[in-house]
Amino acid sequence: MERADQLRVSGQALIGCGQYAVDCVQPKCAELERICTEFASHLNYRRVRLRDVQSIWHAVLHVSRPSTRFELLYNEERFNY
Numbered sequence: 001m002e003r004a005d006q007l008r009v010s011g012q013a014l015i016g017c018g019q020y021a022v023d024c025v026q027p028k029c030a031e032l033e034r035i036c037t038e039f040a041s042h043l044n045y046r047r048v049r050l051r052d053v054q055s056i057w058h059a060v061l062h063v064s065r066p067s068t069r070f071e072l073l074y075n076e077e078r079f080n081y
Contacts, residue, residue, distance in 0.1 A: 001036060001039065001040065004032055004035070004036045005036065007032060008029050008032045008033055008036070011025050011026075011028060011029040011032070012029060015029070
């Protein structure tokens with residue numbers, strides 16, 4: 001991502017100095033910016049989904065632990081009689 005952003009900035013600088021063909025460099029810069037935006041959006045979507053899955057996983061672990069402890073206590077008391 002950082003490298004793509006650096007290339008885009010370099011392309012804009014080349015356009016700014018006017019030595020290169022703007023009609024050649026400008027579409028590449030625009031395409032690079034579009035791809036970076038799309039990638040960042042997809043990455044953000046995956047991060048949100050990962051956080052959702054992690055919170056569900058922690059909730060499942062939290063719910064399953066007390067039942068395991070209860071079963072252990074229940075089994076200990078049953079054998080003590």
